[in-house]
Amino acid sequence: MNVDKILANLEAKHPGELEYLQAVREVLLSVKDEYNKHPEFEQARIIERMVEPDRIYTFRVTWIDDNGEVQVNQGYRVQFNNAIGPYKGGIRFHASVNLSILKFLGFEQTFKNALTTLPMGGAKGGSDFSPRGKSDAEIMRFCQAFMLELWRNIGPDKDVPAGDIGVGGREVGYMYGMYKKLTHECTGTMTGKGLEFGGSLIRPEATGFGALYFVEELLKDQGDDIKGKTIAVSGFGNVAWGAVTKATQLGAKVVTISGPDGYVYDPDGINTPEKINYMLELRASGNDIVAPYAEKFPNSTFYPGRRPWELKVDIAMPCATQNEVSRDDAQHLADNGVKYVAEVSNMGCTAEAIDLFIEKRMIYAPGKAVNAGGVATSGLEMTQNAQHIYWSEQEVDARLHTIMRDIHEQCVKYGREDDGYMNYMKGANIAGFMKVANAMLAQGIY
Numbered sequence: 001m002n003v004d005k006i007l008a009n010l011e012a013k014h015p016g017e018l019e020y021l022q023a024v025r026e027v028l029l030s031v032k033d034e035y036n037k038h039p040e041f042e043q044a045r046i047i048e049r050m051v052e053p054d055r056i057y058t059f060r061v062t063w064i065d066d067n068g069e070v071q072v073n074q075g076y077r078v079q080f081n082n083a084i085g086p087y088k089g090g091i092r093f094h095a096s097v098n099l100s101i102l103k104f105l106g107f108e109q110t111f112k113n114a115l116t117t118l119p120m121g122g123a124k125g126g127s128d129f130s131p132r133g134k135s136d137a138e139i140m141r142f143c144q145a146f147m148l149e150l151w152r153n154i155g156p157d158k159d160v161p162a163g164d165i166g167v168g169g170r171e172v173g174y175m176y177g178m179y180k181k182l183t184h185e186c187t188g189t190m191t192g193k194g195l196e197f198g199g200s201l202i203r204p205e206a207t208g209f210g211a212l213y214f215v216e217e218l219l220k221d222q223g224d225d226i227k228g229k230t231i232a233v234s235g236f237g238n239v240a241w242g243a244v245t246k247a248t249q250l251g252a253k254v255v256t257i258s259g260p261d262g263y264v265y266d267p268d269g270i271n272t273p274e275k276i277n278y279m280l281e282l283r284a285s286g287n288d289i290v291a292p293y294a295e296k297f298p299n300s301t302f303y304p305g306r307r308p309w310e311l312k313v314d315i316a317m318p319c320a321t322q323n324e325v326s327r328d329d330a331q332h333l334a335d336n337g338v339k340y341v342a343e344v345s346n347m348g349c350t351a352e353a354i355d356l357f358i359e360k361r362m363i364y365a366p367g368k369a370v371n372a373g374g375v376a377t378s379g380l381e382m383t384q385n386a387q388h389i390y391w392s393e394q395e396v397d398a399r400l401h402t403i404m405r406d407i408h409e410q411c412v413k414y415g416r417e418d419d420g421y422m423n424y425m426k427g428a429n430i431a432g433f434m435k436v437a438n439a440m441l442a443q444g445i446y
């Protein structure tokens with residue numbers, strides 16, 4: 001595999017799509033040696049086919065705001081790869097959304113979904129619509145307008161969207177409602193639905209819970225234990241909330257959350273139901289800030305414009321968005337003796353930050369392994385919908401737990417280096433890649 005040549009071609013075709021090229025480069029560098037052991041991959045041009053999405057839908061979304069003004073946004077669905085199952089992946093509503101970001105997310109989703117052990121392909125969608133400060137009625141009208149275009153291209157065995165940044169239970173409900181209105185069908189075409197209409201127990205918690213189950217395995221592998229560990233978490237959305245909840249249950253102490261406005265440090269730990277549920281209140285306010293936490297809980301401090309990676313903790317868990325840990329942040333973490341970085345956001349660390357972690361022999365686990373519990377539980381929601389049944393909380397949680405252990409095992413299979421160092425980036429990328437590559441090979445060239 002000529003990584004430089006493939007990347008140069010991709011860059012020429014998609015100039016300036018930095019996040020997409022970053023995600024592809026990471027996977028190519030990780031899988032290169034393994035790929036080169038398989039001339040049949042090269043012959044079938046597996047890698048050249050895998051780095052391009054199967055197709056992309058782009059559409060205009062027109063809606064009317066509360067002032068009666070007509071608003072226009074861009075909508076997308078990137079159907080990346082369906083070699084191992086129907087396209088599956090979230091929808092992101094955020095002002096920063098563009099094709100580069102959705103292509104990186106769809107590409108990552110393909111390998112992540114392969115790791116879950118469930119039959120799901122990779123996709124991602126979204127819009128540059130910003131939910132910040134929008135009324136509930138505006139959110140509803142936007143979601144309906146978005147689905148008015150998307151519905152033709154999705155279906156329970158074709159493409160199953162879910163939530164991501166800016167899309168939670170409320171937005172999935174509004175989109176799914178319009179989908180049903182248009183198709184006259186009650187099928188599991190979206191996941192993350194409300195419990196009353198096909199949603200799965202534990203889906204809201206699943207990404208954060210799964211991340212902590214993975215971290216437990218990772219620590220065990222190092223002869224270490226989660227009990228008593230201090231954790232820096234970034235973000236304050238659904239994923240951070242699930243992570244803080246489970247970390248606390250397992251006896252760890254989370255001391256930070258963050259937003260676009262800065263981070264909050266709570267030396268006592270974000271560890272009471274009042275504090276943890278206040279995260280939900282902050283999110284529901286729609287203001288996208290964490291500063292009010294420090295007013296409500298005066299023993300904590302708000303640091304405006306800063307990120308929590310400057311603190312001395314045992315474990316760093318980025319739970320906000322892509323590239324939120326820079327090389328400088330990574331250097332701070334290393335200087336402070338932070339041993340473990342478990343990325344929960346998708347591509348939360350820059351390539352330069354990851355290089356530093358590996359250079360310093362810190363244990364770094366990538367988002368596509370650590371956060372796979374979210375989409376895995378979406379897969380469990382699809383299973384329940386297809387059978388027209390509901391599983392108990394215990395049943396879903398036990399399955400999620402088993403899946404996360406399995407993902408960890410797959411990482412170990414491909415990521416243990418000769419000196420014993422666990423390279424989770426390599427392990428996750430190769431394990432996910434091998435499954436997708438073999439599935440593509442078996443299904444012929446098209």
Ligand code: 2IT
Binds near residue numbers: 109374
């Ligand atoms: O990044 C992700 O894995 C998600 N946003 C969840 C996708 C899903 O289909 O549940």
